[in-house]
Amino acid sequence: MSEKTIDTLFKLLDDYQVEVPIIQRDYAQGRQDTHAKTVRSNLLNDMRAAILGETPPLDLNFVYGKVEGEKFIPIDGQQRLTTLFLLHLYAFHNDKTKTHILHKFTYETRITSREFLKALTNNRAAVFASGTIPSAEIEDSEWFVSGWTHDPTIKSVLVMLDDIQATFGNIEHLAEKLTDVGVEPLTFKFLDMQDLGMEDSLYIKLNARGKPLTEFENFKARLIGRIKRLELPYINKFELFFDCDWTDLFWAEHKDDFDQTYYAFFGVLLMNKGIIQDDKNWANNLDYSKIDAEVFETAFYTLNFLCKNPAYKDVRVLIFNALTEGRTYTNRVLFHAVTTYLFKAKGVDNGSLKQWMRIIRNLTLNSTLDIINLYRNATGSITTLAENWNTLLVYFSTNGKVSGFNQQQIAEEQIKARIIIADESFAEEIYKAEQHLYFSGQIRSALYLVKNYDDKFEKEKYIEYWNKISLMFDSSKPKQGHLLRRALLTLGDYTLPVSQFKTLCVDDPNEAASTPSLKSLFANCGNVVRQLLDALDPNIDIQAQLKEIIAKSVVSKKDWRYCLIRYPRLFNWMSVSHLRLRVLRKEMHLIQNKWSNGYNYALFLSALYEELKSRKIESQFDGELGIHVQHYLYAKGYTVSFSNEKFKVANGTNKVVFESQSDDPILETAEFISR
Numbered sequence: 001m002s003e004k005t006i007d008t009l010f011k012l013l014d015d016y017q018v019e020v021p022i023i024q025r026d027y028a029q030g031r032q033d034t035h036a037k038t039v040r041s042n043l044l045n046d047m048r049a050a051i052l053g054e055t056p057p058l059d060l061n062f063v064y065g066k067v068e069g070e071k072f073i074p075i076d077g078q079q080r081l082t083t084l085f086l087l088h089l090y091a092f093h094n095d096k097t098k099t100h101i102l103h104k105f106t107y108e109t110r111i112t113s114r115e116f117l118k119a120l121t122n123n124r125a126a127v128f129a130s131g132t133i134p135s136a137e138i139e140d141s142e143w144f145v146s147g148w149t150h151d152p153t154i155k156s157v158l159v160m161l162d163d164i165q166a167t168f169g170n171i172e173h174l175a176e177k178l179t180d181v182g183v184e185p186l187t188f189k190f191l192d193m194q195d196l197g198m199e200d201s202l203y204i205k206l207n208a209r210g211k212p213l214t215e216f217e218n219f220k221a222r223l224i225g226r227i228k229r230l231e232l233p234y235i236n237k238f239e240l241f242f243d244c245d246w247t248d249l250f251w252a253e254h255k256d257d258f259d260q261t262y263y264a265f266f267g268v269l270l271m272n273k274g275i276i277q278d279d280k281n282w283a284n285n286l287d288y289s290k291i292d293a294e295v296f297e298t299a300f301y302t303l304n305f306l307c308k309n310p311a312y313k314d315v316r317v318l319i320f321n322a323l324t325e326g327r328t329y330t331n332r333v334l335f336h337a338v339t340t341y342l343f344k345a346k347g348v349d350n351g352s353l354k355q356w357m358r359i360i361r362n363l364t365l366n367s368t369l370d371i372i373n374l375y376r377n378a379t380g381s382i383t384t385l386a387e388n389w390n391t392l393l394v395y396f397s398t399n400g401k402v403s404g405f406n407q408q409q410i411a412e413e414q415i416k417a418r419i420i421i422a423d424e425s426f427a428e429e430i431y432k433a434e435q436h437l438y439f440s441g442q443i444r445s446a447l448y449l450v451k452n453y454d455d456k457f458e459k460e461k462y463i464e465y466w467n468k469i470s471l472m473f474d475s476s477k478p479k480q481g482h483l484l485r486r487a488l489l490t491l492g493d494y495t496l497p498v499s500q501f502k503t504l505c506v507d508d509p510n511e512a513a514s515t516p517s518l519k520s521l522f523a524n525c526g527n528v529v530r531q532l533l534d535a536l537d538p539n540i541d542i543q544a545q546l547k548e549i550i551a552k553s554v555v556s557k558k559d560w561r562y563c564l565i566r567y568p569r570l571f572n573w574m575s576v577s578h579l580r581l582r583v584l585r586k587e588m589h590l591i592q593n594k595w596s597n598g599y600n601y602a603l604f605l606s607a608l609y610e611e612l613k614s615r616k617i618e619s620q621f622d623g624e625l626g627i628h629v630q631h632y633l634y635a636k637g638y639t640v641s642f643s644n645e646k647f648k649v650a651n652g653t654n655k656v657v658f659e660s661q662s663d664d665p666i667l668e669t670a671e672f673i674s675r
Helices: 009-015 034-051 078-091 096-102 111-122 124-129 134-139 146-150 152-168 174-178 199-206 215-230 235-243 245-253 258-272 293-308 313-321 329-344 353-365 372-388 392-397 407-422 424-433 444-450 459-472 482-491 518-523 527-535 542-551 560-566 568-573 603-614 665-674
Strands: 017-020 058-068 071-076 105-107 186-192 496-498 501-503 580-584 587-591 600-602 633-635 638-643 646-650 656-659
Touching: 009 017, 009 078, 009 096, 017 078, 034 058, 034 152, 034 174, 034 186, 034 215, 058 078, 058 215, 058 235, 071 078, 078 096, 078 105, 078 124, 078 152, 078 174, 078 186, 096 111, 105 111, 111 124, 111 146, 111 152, 124 134, 134 152, 146 152, 215 235, 215 258, 215 293, 235 245, 235 293, 245 258, 245 293, 258 293, 258 329, 293 313, 293 329, 313 329, 313 353, 329 353, 329 372, 353 372, 353 392, 353 407, 372 392, 392 407, 407 424, 407 444, 424 459, 444 459, 444 518, 444 527, 459 527, 482 527, 482 542, 482 560, 482 568, 527 542, 560 568, 560 603, 568 603, 587 603, 600 603, 603 633, 603 638, 603 665, 638 665, 646 665
Parallel strands: 017 071, 017 105, 058 186
Antiparallel strands: 058 071, 496 501, 501 580, 580 587, 587 600, 633 638, 638 646, 646 656
């Protein structure tokens, strides 16, 4: 890549004819959408301030292209070049000596665009001397072809010319100020790319951004302007990496919308730093003065690390997961963990990155981060922990202060840190267990069961418990489904509280519906879970063992647990996202959804319904909603109710004709109705 000593429009046009290629997108900086108006206003005001000397000269960044003889074909920068051309057209509208050089700027995109710019250049004096709005004067001119109004480039040019006149119309001696060789208020960096032998592929990358004027294009220019004002020592490297290596990085990951992914990177970075509050639709309101050297260094070290270290696939995944449209607070926190480490480590992994990410990942994936305050607490904690970026394992082993994450998980990480430092073989077993996708690094479901009287953790027992647990779960759910829940119910009431309900614990380990999962149940290391694990043999089929446990159940047939053990279809009466129960009117009820203000099912009546159904006897429930109602089941002309461990059956005249007496009220009542 060779950098020419060309930095102004006229210097470029002195040496070359500039031809915007046919494959380039239309001129977009004159569009009328809200974002384009903001970008246009910012750009023109920045140019005005530089021309008047109110600010330092404005650097419009790199203009890439390839030279073919005396012709320069812009690959990236045609939008800025076109705006510069229109400003010069306005500034030199009375200078006929500049007509020839201005004709050297042309569009190949459409013949209409090319002919329009040619006619505009020839007639510019009349257009701008009329005192009317330029677009109105142009459209009323004899030389203007009415069909040109359908060309999007021409439409944008007309809007831009109006705004140029409005912004620069009161500047005296504009032409002289614009071309002041001592100041050169508007410059750019010219780069001839043809020596790379990759003009076409780079061209495709730089123009895959689509037709609309993107937030990324404006952000990029203003970001580079900010780094120049800070006078950071690596300015030139940052700009080159931005347009070359980092572009290749994002292009390789997201060819269809790489600029949006690129843009999202900085959005998430700025949000994590607290400079913006939301990383979507943020650039127009960004206060660039808040972007400090740390932001630039973090981006510099992170992106260069990703470019130079393709083998770090896990790190790469964490970064790009945070750049998707559906990114979560958890994604942003893990992104912050990576970028914070690389900032502290100056872009080099000295061997501590793995432990840093292991601990932060375990904390993040096992903490609730579903609202912005919790997310802010987590990112703040990581920033504080970064003082120990190189020795985080040791810090945790000494019970160093940690906040912003689930306290139980913090305690687990502290215990594991001490074990890892003390016992290398135990450490390897911990690392293996942490790879289980359902538990996401949380292993206390086994670890806490093996603590002995000396406060030591027994490795062999841990391995045994963990093997049993890992056999029961795949990445998102228990392998045996409700069979596992039924086996647990035979050993006791394992349910966990949630608001005024109790839950049978959902499958989803992420607990997206705010209901505790089986992951939480096992993490609690309760007596029921321990009993189950002690009863299982990892060398024998787990499903067969669970069925055997259920078959040997001694749960009373008057216990609500019996209903779900005996009639597994009842699990389907509840939302899989909640699996909630609630005691209403002293009887257990199945809650159909999240709350109990809809239709709820009395559990024993529901079990009776299933028993009757198995006997091919139809029955139906009353339609009463809410929690303060008595529910009934209707079958064969009878009205059935349940309370105080007994069924009552009334006939058509509301006379009670049966009341269960045995220890098996469901079967006894079904037998009566079946007669």
